[in-house]
Amino acid sequence: xxxxxxxxxxxGGLRFSPYCWRAKLALAHKGFxxxxxxxxxxxxxxxxxxxxxxxxxxxxxxxxAVPDSWRIALYLEDAYADRPSLFGGEAGxxxxxxxxxxxxxxxxxxxxxxxxxxxxxxxxxxxxxxxxETREKxxxxxxxxxxxxxxxxxxxxxxxxxxxxxTLKRQPFLSGETPLYPDYIVFGSLMWGRCTSDIDLLxxxxxxxxWHDRMLDLFDGLARQAPRRAA
Amino acid sequence: xxxxxxxxxxxGGLRFSPYCWRAKLALAHKGFxxxxxxxxxxxxxxxxxxxxxxxxxxxxxxxxAVPDSWRIALYLEDAYADRPSLFGGEAGxxxxxxxxxxxxxxxxxxxxxxxxxxxxxxxxxxxxxxxxETREKxxxxxxxxxxxxxxxxxxxxxxxxxxxxxTLKRQPFLSGETPLYPDYIVFGSLMWGRCTSDIDLLxxxxxxxxWHDRMLDLFDGLARQAPRRAA
Numbered sequence: 001x002x003x004x005x006x007x008x009x010x011x012g013g014l015r016f017s018p019y020c021w022r023a024k025l026a027l028a029h030k031g032f033x034x035x036x037x038x039x040x041x042x043x044x045x046x047x048x049x050x051x052x053x054x055x056x057x058x059x060x061x062x063x064x065a066v067p068d069s070w071r072i073a074l075y076l077e078d079a080y081a082d083r084p085s086l087f088g089g090e091a092g093x094x095x096x097x098x099x100x101x102x103x104x105x106x107x108x109x110x111x112x113x114x115x116x117x118x119x120x121x122x123x124x125x126x127x128x129x130x131x132x133e134t135r136e137k138x139x140x141x142x143x144x145x146x147x148x149x150x151x152x153x154x155x156x157x158x159x160x161x162x163x164x165x166x167t168l169k170r171q172p173f174l175s176g177e178t179p180l181y182p183d184y185i186v187f188g189s190l191m192w193g194r195c196t197s198d199i200d201l202l203x204x205x206x207x208x209x210x211w212h213d214r215m216l217d218l219f220d221g222l223a224r225q226a227p228r229r230a231a
Numbered sequence: 232x233x234x235x236x237x238x239x240x241x242x243g244g245l246r247f248s249p250y251c252w253r254a255k256l257a258l259a260h261k262g263f264x265x266x267x268x269x270x271x272x273x274x275x276x277x278x279x280x281x282x283x284x285x286x287x288x289x290x291x292x293x294x295x296a297v298p299d300s301w302r303i304a305l306y307l308e309d310a311y312a313d314r315p316s317l318f319g320g321e322a323g324x325x326x327x328x329x330x331x332x333x334x335x336x337x338x339x340x341x342x343x344x345x346x347x348x349x350x351x352x353x354x355x356x357x358x359x360x361x362x363x364e365t366r367e368k369x370x371x372x373x374x375x376x377x378x379x380x381x382x383x384x385x386x387x388x389x390x391x392x393x394x395x396x397x398t399l400k401r402q403p404f405l406s407g408e409t410p411l412y413p414d415y416i417v418f419g420s421l422m423w424g425r426c427t428s429d430i431d432l433l434x435x436x437x438x439x440x441x442w443h444d445r446m447l448d449l450f451d452g453l454a455r456q457a458p459r460r461a462a
Contacts, residue, residue, distance in 0.1 A: 088320055088325075089320045091316075092320065092326055095329075095411075099329060101397035102333065163329060163333040166336050173325065175325045176326070
């Protein structure tokens with residue numbers, strides 16, 4: 001039976017959720033190509049209620065429902081231990097959690113104000129009111145006023161990327177010589193922007209772009225081929 | 232032959248260099264208790280010139296000189312592969328570099344303005360002019376004016392610690408179930424403050440303090456017993 005992944009969908013079928021991308025890349029690393037089940041923001045609570053959860057991604061594998069990108073990575077690692085490892089052992093699993101924590105507490109909050117105006121333009125029309133209300137409440141300001149401060153937010157993002165730059169000057173992937181789950185955490189987060197925006201989130205940095213290109217090439221160009229916002 | 236570690240020394244024999252602490256903890260993890268060779272800031276270039284380097288730590292092991300805390304960790308891991316691993320495998324080595332990059336580009340710059348006034352008070356008298364000149368140039372302001380802005384710098388530090396908090400809510404060490412080099416990188420950096428200052432760098436956070444206590448207990452209390460600034 002094919003695995004199923006509940007995935008956020010925007011206008012024109014765009015798939016831009018950073019957390020769903022983490023899961024899709026982890027699945028690809030393990031050699032799985034799940035059937036994805038598109039969910040608009042406003043459909044998610046009903047569609048994934050069976051998993052006792054209210055966000056995507058949710059993975060369903062032979063009747064087992066696994067919510068949350070981090071838990072999905074752990075599930076895949078343990079259930080499919082005979083396939084290529086996502087963590088490279090127990091130490092890697094522990095350290096990958098630090099990368100996941102950094103991505104959730106630093107990278108995503110640095111990306112969000114840069115990307116939100118463009119993400120807003122990529123929503124399914126059914127989701128615009130929900131998104132506007134929740135995000136304007138979260139950021140304490142309107143979406144157009146975020147767009148006006150884009151330069152400031154891009155500078156903050158560039159500063160947040162410093163640990164990646166330092167790392168990638170010394171080794172080809174965040175995980176070392178080969179890509180492992182930490183690379184998918186970070187690159188998956190950046191797919192949020194690739195699918196919705198023309199902004200260069202990497203600020204023209206050559207080291208970061210070289211890594212990003214390597215990531216786009218993985219799995220026969222899985223991420224490179226993902227639909228992007230129409231020009 | 233006992234290993235030798237060139238180590239920064241302050242007034243009253245204080246040893247507070249964050250990078251030297253990383254090396255001392257890595258050595259302890261491998262079961263080594265090096266002879267430490269105290270160097271005042273202004274003595275370092277002459278004392279470690281033999282290693283073609285101008286900073287501490289420098290490790291000397293049977294005639295081999297190894298400068299730089301990261302390179303020392305790699306050297307110990309490879310030269311003493313039969314002793315407890317610092318990285319837990321290749322993936323851990325790769326991901327540890329991300330933690331090292333984060334510590335160098337985020338944690339140390341967040342600690343520095345909080346601690347510098349107290350570090351200044353802990354210098355050997357021979358070093359005060361050198362330190363004042365170089366640090367005031369680096370920060371573009373006087374050391375007393377850094378002290379005046381301490382509240383602001385402490386808030387910035389608390390924000391920088393976010394990835395540690397998120398990680399340590401889920402697992403006992405930054406590296407997972409047991410301490411590995413990433414824990415020494417971060418804890419070693421914090422020893423900069425423990426030895427020189429009464430400021431609670433962890434802002435009273437229980438999760439962070441519980442981890443910090445576990446780290447102080449390691450190696451029969453190696454770090455806990457280190458001399459601190461006189462009250």
